Amino acid sequence: MRATVKYRLVFLALMVLSFVIGVQWTPESLTSEADKWSLYLICGLYFVLLPLSYWYCIIKMGAQKLWKLIVIFSLSSLVARLSFPAEVAHYFEFIAWLRYPIIAVLLVIELYLVVSVVRGLIKVRKLKGDPRVGAVETYRDGDDKSLTIALILASEATNWFYSIPWFSRHHPPVIANINLVSATRWHVWLMLIGCVGASSLSYVLLASWSEWVAIIVSSIIAYTLMSIVANHRLSRYYSLYLIRDNLVINNSLWGFMVVNIADIASAADQQSTELNKDEPETIIIGRGQSNVTITLNRPVIYHGGMGQLPEPMKTVHLSVDNPQQLIQALNNKVSVAV
Secondary structure, eight states: HHHHHHHHHHHHHHHHHHHHHHHHHHHHOSSSSHHHHHHHHHHHHHIIIHHHIIIIIIIITTTTGGGGGHHHHHHHHHHHHHHHHHHHHGGGEEEEEEEEHHHHHHHHHHHHHHHHHHHHHHHHHHHOHHHHHHHHHHTSSSOOHHHHHOOOOOHHHHHHHHHHHHTTTOOOSSSOOOOOOSSSSHHHHHHHHHHHHHHHHHHHHHHTTTTHHHHHHHHHHHHEEEEEEEEHHHHOOSSSETTTTTTEEEEEEEEEEEEEEEGEEEEEEEEEEOOOTTTEEEESSSSSOEEEOOOOOOEEEEETTTTEEEEEEEEEOOBBSOOOOOHHHHHHHHHHHH
16 A cells, blocks of 8 residues: 555544544533633644645645645544534534535536436447546647546546447457456455445435435445446456556556656566565556566656646556566557657
């Protein structure tokens, strides 16, 4: 596990722990000095410790944009609005005021997504590769925000493209398969059973409170079945392939790279069990022993977090089923490009 992933998990655990402790220890009213000090400590936890942790673990160590700090401040404000005593909670009423424009924006986004899904389904019938590749090719040397938005919009079409075999029938052939856990049958069945179980459980737990909320939440969870199937098919059949002048490396749906052939310096057979996972601008993809090392001329973005956590990479270590075939194919492409 890479250092950036470890830091993300550390922050996630800290955030969950902080909110659980904060909600449990928040006094119902400020009737004593002890209650006030408890609230002061919880405020420090929400608005000092968590933002600082987010800045260090996500922004600094993960090389993300500083404006993303607004995410944790907004989340802390929402929890404060819902859990703080009434005499203090009204200071966070702006979160409640924002619900109407937020709902309006969400409705517009939902309508746009419906249109995007329909258009995406029409387009993917003739696509010969991952829809995200086109987004990266278009915005590779442009605005990072435009690329982020483009990847978000392309993700829906990508799920449909890989989850339904008929849509991906024109997909470029793979040159090797990365050894991924998500490519195994037991993994996909475990995920499918877990998804169905979570959807059913959410409905049972929420139905007594609100039938509509129960249906909406369980439906959203059930909708991830498509992503689970797409993730498995992508990992098992399309993890490594060439399209146009690019090498596409898929670390399941979670992360991918689109490497221009001209950016590849070398591809060599390098077996090592002592690779440093925390080495800067280096990524290891695949379980087991890495057997191919791709060295790049310049940093190329690895789009983690389904495209939302970009990181520059110059060295890619892969564990594949046919290393010699991959090395030969890449060297042939590189020699032609040169």
